[in-house]
Amino acid sequence: MMFDKILVANRGEVALRVMRAARELGVKTVAVYSTEDADTYPVQYSDEAVCIGPAQANKSYLVIPNIIAAAKNTGAQAIHPGYGFLAENADFARACVDNDLVFIGPNADCIERMGDKSAARETMKTCGVPTVPGSDGCIDTVEEARAFAESVGYPVLIKATAGGGGKGMREVHDPAELEAQYLAARSEAGAAFGNDGVYLEKLVLRPRHVEIQVLADDHGNHIALCERDCSVQRRHQKLIEEAPSPALTEELRRAMGVAAIKAVRAVDYRNAGTIEFLLDESGHFYFMEMNTRVQVEHPVSEQITGVDIIKEQLRIAAGEPMSCASRAPFVPFGHAMEFRINAEDPEHGFRPCPGTITRFEPPAGPGVRVESYVRTGSRISPYYDSMVAKLIVYGQDREEVLARGRRALDEFVIEGIATTLPFHRRVLDNQVFREGKACTDFIETQMGDLL
């Protein structure tokens, strides 16, 4: 049975996105907020709101007992974690279950198994999902690292098993650098994650980042909602995502979807998740990581499939079958692109620019969707992520979407703070991007002056 009331353990645009989905399903919402966020729109939008602490996230949005208490005290039956904060925290998922609350996401074991990147890679290899040639588990000595690098050939990439999102990664192009990079990667990982385990992979040159959105329910439905191409990133922060990927053929899409479903079945995964792949220049793809949460860029998949991913998450968590299963296998219709509008100054190394928005005029019209929690007069807090809005444009093909993106970015007015709007306008003028040929080095090679 669908929930009567859920608590949203997040803030900003994703909190609002989840509440809107809940409202369409007739589900009441409880917001939790820090004192810093007391006047934000998601708090006003919710049916009830509970203050859970001061501005610092580790004293509010990350305090598990306070969030659990807020859910129990308000009679919420389930908790949606959004993305970031506690979304991929296995202890939080366990704390929910221990307190008779449904965690709207996968179970704690799945979160843990995918959180250890070396173990996740082994799991995928075992169930036949392609992986980059790499070490079996972690590498404990420089000698072992050297032996592995010689066997697969340079260049190699050292990765932290507790990492993900690019933290604690070191490239090694020359045997003379191996020892220093290996030791640096271990100490960096130890300092950042309290776990200095590292593993090695052959370095894939000029890869694209292509990921498959999946949904799985308790009724045996496992579906792939096509792919997203997230190759335009800066320091492992995605800036633009699109679906479908301009780099995939129908055949590759099918193969990647099959691999993603294999991965989901292998760990008995439930709810929404994403399998990230590296796609090399010759069209081979390799498992990179699994994200056990809903992602920032989920709207582009929604626009090309017509599936409301958040509503499906609620149905799945409530034990109902997903409503879209009979439509699988999904063939993407049209094209969609998302631009992340951050309070950052692209002219000055993307430095954060918190402050008050003195004017906010979002674009509208055909094929335009804006996901944001701000309005004129809103304050962007220095304490949290700098994302102000997501602009999603969609249309019948990529060409229409490029023109629509340009039109919508030109309509978008945000005053009072610097934003990434001018950066996005420039990307849309770039020939490599327009041709659909951007890979993960796009910003360095094409937007080098911005770095």
Ligand code: MV4
């Ligand atoms: C790689 C790679 C090349 N070869 N693995 C970056 C984040 C983490 N998820 C894994 N990452 C990469 N793994 C091998 N064997 C290149 C990257 C990578 C990257 C991947 C996707 C998007 C942007 C990236 C930027 C730099 C490096």
